Amino acid sequence: MGNEESSPVDESRPPQTLSERTVKALADYILSGKVSKIVVMTGAGISTSAGIPDFRSPETGLYANLARLNLPYAEAVFDIAYFRENPEPFYALAHELYPGKFRPTVTHSFIRLLYDKGLLLKLFTQNIDCLEREAGVPDDKIVEAHGSFARQSCIDCTRPYPREDIERHINAKEIPRCPVCKGLVKPEIVFFGEQLPAAFFENRTLPMQADLCIVLGTSLSVQPFASLPGMIRESTPRLLINKERVGGLGSGTDDVLLLEDCDSGVRKLAKACGWLEELEALWSKTAPKAAAEVAKASSGLPKTKDEALNDEIDKLTREVDDALNLSKRHEEKVRGEKTSGTSSSRSARKTSSPTSTDPGNLHESADGNLNHIFMPRTVTATLAPADSLHPVDEAKKDITASGGDDKQ
Numbered sequence: 257m258g259n260e261e262s263s264p265v266d267e268s269r270p271p272q273t274l275s276e277r278t279v280k281a282l283a284d285y286i287l288s289g290k291v292s293k294i295v296v297m298t299g300a301g302i303s304t305s306a307g308i309p310d311f312r313s314p315e316t317g318l319y320a321n322l323a324r325l326n327l328p329y330a331e332a333v334f335d336i337a338y339f340r341e342n343p344e345p346f347y348a349l350a351h352e353l354y355p356g357k358f359r360p361t362v363t364h365s366f367i368r369l370l371y372d373k374g375l376l377l378k379l380f381t382q383n384i385d386c387l388e389r390e391a392g393v394p395d396d397k398i399v400e401a402h403g404s405f406a407r408q409s410c411i412d413c414t415r416p417y418p419r420e421d422i423e424r425h426i427n428a429k430e431i432p433r434c435p436v437c438k439g440l441v442k443p444e445i446v447f448f449g450e451q452l453p454a455a456f457f458e459n460r461t462l463p464m465q466a467d468l469c470i471v472l473g474t475s476l477s478v479q480p481f482a483s484l485p486g487m488i489r490e491s492t493p494r495l496l497i498n499k500e501r502v503g504g505l506g507s508g509t510d511d512v513l514l515l516e517d518c519d520s521g522v523r524k525l526a527k528a529c530g531w532l533e534e535l536e537a538l539w540s541k542t543a544p545k546a547a548a549e550v551a552k553a554s555s556g557l558p559k560t561k562d563e564a565l566n567d568e569i570d571k572l573t574r575e576v577d578d579a580l581n582l583s584k585r586h587e588e589k590v591r592g593e594k595t596s597g598t599s600s601s602r603s604a605r606k607t608s609s610p611t612s613t614d615p616g617n618l619h620e621s622a623d624g625n626l627n628h629i630f631m632p633r634t635v636t637a638t639l640a641p642a643d644s645l646h647p648v649d650e651a652k653k654d655i656t657a658s659g660g661d662d663k664q
């Protein structure tokens with residue numbers, strides 16, 4: 257699926273930067289010495305092979321797994337108001353998802369490889385799982401658009417809380433509290449009712465500087481994240497590795513699509529660049545023990561504990577998915593929203609712009625900001641095509657005005 261309104265580029269139109277729209281040509285471009293600023297944009301699809309289910313997808317959603325927590329409604333687990341009253345369900349989820357339990361995928365290691373080669377300008381991720389960090393991508397190269405488990409703080413006085421302390425509490429299935437004001441401590445994952453991190457807005461125009469954009473494993477259905485690929489200059493190549501075409505990718509003259517799973521796609525690119533052995537070596541370092549277990553599993557031996565756990569999550573998920581209809585009210589809300597905007601780097605190619613950046617989305621205090629995070633894929637297709645992106649300065653103003661950028 258993708259945005260129906262963005263038609264693929266006319267095959268007869270020549271690329272502006274690449275010699276042709278192929279992985280080989282992209283590799284030649286990367287190796288030409290002209291590329292030094294790659295912007296990578298990622299979503300849940302890069303972590304599914306690590307065993308982390310996609311929250312937003314009704315097919316594989318973690319929400320389903322939360323049914324046993326007796327939530328009043330599935331999204332309550334990420335609702336800040338609910339969390340204040342009843343933090344246990346979130347912490348039960350955190351116990352299952354906490355970093356350290358999952359191994360980065362070869363895709364995460366590929367991003368690390370780009371960094372090692374001095375090519376990574378910035379990684380924008382929608383994932384909260386910290387697997388990019390675990391693969392060795394440094395903090396200052398990562399923008400976690402929806403927050404992550406990387407930091408935690410008191411929800412009342414906003415004082416940062418030590419990592420080792422929260423780990424201890426999560427492992428012990430206890431609720432951590434602020435030593436100063438006794439407020440609840442929460443990982444800085446963006447909840448309903450909370451602003452996106454200031455870092456997202458501070459770095460939002462960075463893609464304009466990129467000389468290559470790589471979009472991996474995201475349906476680009478979530479704003480404002482989905483606006484990022486549209487920030488890329490028109491002549492700058494964009495690579496999409498995803499199971500389906502999304503967000504206008506493929507409509508640009510220098511867009512290359514690999515419609516397949518991320519791990520096989522990045523291996524193809526790495527191979528074309530002559531980096532495959534280096535990539536596999538880097539990935540093998542992420543968990544030598546896990547690598548041995550994978551080898552064991554593929555040789556027909558009994559499943560590892562992690563694999564058994566993943567199977568269990570999958571099973572639970574399937575059982576309850578049908579009963580969940582988490583997106584209805586958000587869908588109605590999104591339909592009612594107007595899209596607007598003025599200029600942007602790709603504004604001349606209207607059909608190629610993803611859905612608009614809507615600052616209205618940035619401060620939906622009634623239901624909270626995670627509406628866009630949990631917006632179902634089906635909603636995107638119903639949005640009107642955006643003329644272009646909204647000016648970033650204005651979006652920044654909105655954020656400043658609503659006081660969302662002072663969170664530590």
Ligand SMILES: [Zn+2]
Binds near residue numbers: 410411434438
């Ligand atoms: Zn406090």
